[in-house]
Amino acid sequence: MNGNRLAGLIADNGDHDFLVHRDIYRDPEVFEWEMRYIFEGTWNLIGLESQVPNPYDFITAHIGRTPVIISRDAQGKLHCVVNSCRHKGALVCHKQQGSARTFVCQYHGWAYDNGGKNILIKNHREGGYAEAFDCQNHNLQPVARFASYRGVMFASLNHDVPELEDYLGDMRKMIDLVVDQSPNGVECIAGHINYTFNGNWKLQLENGVDPYHFSSTHTSYIQTLKRRDSQASVYSTFKSAELERGTFGFAHGHNAMWGPAPSDKATPLSYAREELELRVGQTKARWMTYVRNITAFPNAQFAENASLQLRIWRPLSADKTEMKTFCLAPVGESAEARRLRIRQYEEFFNPSGLATPDDIANYEDCQRGFAGASVEWQQGHARGATCSSGEVPEAAKELGITPLSCVIGAFNLGDETVMHSTYRYWKALIQKGLDQDTSKGESE
Amino acid sequence: MILERKQSACELVAMEAQCLDEQRWNDWLDLYSEDAIFWVPAWKNETELTDDPQTQLSFIYLQGRQFLDERIRRATSGNSVAAMPIPRTTHLVTGSVATSSDDGMTVLVKSSWCSHIYQHKEVSSVCYSGRYEHLLQLEGNEYRIRQKKIVIANDYLTSKLDVFYI
Numbered sequence: 001m002n003g004n005r006l007a008g009l010i011a012d013n014g015d016h017d018f019l020v021h022r023d024i025y026r027d028p029e030v031f032e033w034e035m036r037y038i039f040e041g042t043w044n045l046i047g048l049e050s051q052v053p054n055p056y057d058f059i060t061a062h063i064g065r066t067p068v069i070i071s072r073d074a075q076g077k078l079h080c081v082v083n084s085c086r087h088k089g090a091l092v093c094h095k096q097q098g099s100a101r102t103f104v105c106q107y108h109g110w111a112y113d114n115g116g117k118n119i120l121i122k123n124h125r126e127g128g129y130a131e132a133f134d135c136q137n138h139n140l141q142p143v144a145r146f147a148s149y150r151g152v153m154f155a156s157l158n159h160d161v162p163e164l165e166d167y168l169g170d171m172r173k174m175i176d177l178v179v180d181q182s183p184n185g186v187e188c189i190a191g192h193i194n195y196t197f198n199g200n201w202k203l204q205l206e207n208g209v210d211p212y213h214f215s216s217t218h219t220s221y222i223q224t225l226k227r228r229d230s231q232a233s234v235y236s237t238f239k240s241a242e243l244e245r246g247t248f249g250f251a252h253g254h255n256a257m258w259g260p261a262p263s264d265k266a267t268p269l270s271y272a273r274e275e276l277e278l279r280v281g282q283t284k285a286r287w288m289t290y291v292r293n294i295t296a297f298p299n300a301q302f303a304e305n306a307s308l309q310l311r312i313w314r315p316l317s318a319d320k321t322e323m324k325t326f327c328l329a330p331v332g333e334s335a336e337a338r339r340l341r342i343r344q345y346e347e348f349f350n351p352s353g354l355a356t357p358d359d360i361a362n363y364e365d366c367q368r369g370f371a372g373a374s375v376e377w378q379q380g381h382a383r384g385a386t387c388s389s390g391e392v393p394e395a396a397k398e399l400g401i402t403p404l405s406c407v408i409g410a411f412n413l414g415d416e417t418v419m420h421s422t423y424r425y426w427k428a429l430i431q432k433g434l435d436q437d438t439s440k441g442e443s444e
Numbered sequence: 445m446i447l448e449r450k451q452s453a454c455e456l457v458a459m460e461a462q463c464l465d466e467q468r469w470n471d472w473l474d475l476y477s478e479d480a481i482f483w484v485p486a487w488k489n490e491t492e493l494t495d496d497p498q499t500q501l502s503f504i505y506l507q508g509r510q511f512l513d514e515r516i517r518r519a520t521s522g523n524s525v526a527a528m529p530i531p532r533t534t535h536l537v538t539g540s541v542a543t544s545s546d547d548g549m550t551v552l553v554k555s556s557w558c559s560h561i562y563q564h565k566e567v568s569s570v571c572y573s574g575r576y577e578h579l580l581q582l583e584g585n586e587y588r589i590r591q592k593k594i595v596i597a598n599d600y601l602t603s604k605l606d607v608f609y610i
Contacts, residue, residue, distance in 0.1 A: 191501025
């Protein structure tokens, strides 16, 4: 029954005839599947190790609907545990970030060490507990899987997932282009920018790798930059038709959009070009200066253009999404480059800047347009259908990757087929979850 | 004399809110000196604000009136869907207390504010609130805003924010 419903949401007759049903953005039942089988069913990007650099440091986050603590213990080992006291369920950590040797539940006083190990059950001796209770594990519950790839932390609430390295596959090379920007990796610049928008999370997922929207959505941004004479920016010489753009679709839902920057004069990374070329080689250094947006499916994107952003989203309902955004920077970059990075970040990426508010307004307009069920199918995944590279293009070869799909062309091509492999995986994960639940139901 | 100066400084702060709410954009821009700084710091965590815009992130950090002008042009250009149609705002500014330098060349006005932003397509208002610090400087016979620092208490934003919202 559910399987039939799912089959009717992605009409996949190959890249030339691929349709996405609007119910995937508006139906609460689909949202429930997504939470159970995707966000709570596979690896999520939860942050950077550099956010918890020292023993006892912690940050809090969510995996799907589950609140978690990511902490570094006295020995420097990282832990990811559910932020919920084993006694009655209250949160034991109340802050976004900090440093703490213990987490003490304020409700009944149970205490845990920084790694989540229970160190106190208040008035244990007087409690008249039966032996059965003492046989239970009272530690904060660790997540099912927790691993890092080069300082980027991922966690899964489901045991049944591939090893992280296999899950990421070729995406690792795209993450390398971020974390190799300095010999000491990347860090989050201080300052929290978090917000919600009234739209489905997949509007952000799609927009992040959508080159087609730029010239129309960001008209006012492009005009503003053109009027400036002094402060050149990566988009100030924006000549859309002359720019090449490419997309990669990877296994497990990941994808990427990339292309040479319109100008490399004004990017913060250009200050370190020589050092980069020496350390990582010409090819990788060139790729680092490209405009690149990459999706770590299902919940995060790195976006590099005039600056570098990590965005982590959390769906709150079919029509509401939380965004946590971070300005990333190579550790130890020059003060001048850092200043430029911050200003260009605020201007482009902030929800109080000159570009992102227009993206958000579009997501919200789409969600309004989805209301009711009058229109069934999107026409938004068709551009580029005839442009797929039959073989692995040079751009992929030089990175040493073999994506599932590659489309390379003029900027105005505006490829949309990059989402096909993502939606195929989206569907496969939900299908797998529904099948497992069905067989579980039958065996019970 | 000093009392008068303090009064006129507080009046300027109230006037600014009026200009924004009445969408008298040129009058609003005229309140700022040419090299004015418009700063909305981000929070580092629940209790600490960022304090150095050159090394830490702000919601908005603009150095020069021309960048405020840019924001207004963009919002009124008809090319930014985020301002389509442009929201209506109601700024409530209260508790303004002015401190003057001895020579009266600069006055610091601290206030509390909240602003209701009515968004037409949402058919509802968003409310932001916090504290203002206006640093005013005498230019000829008039004070102009040399720096405006806006602290936002509810920094978990509802969708978006622009200079005239707050």
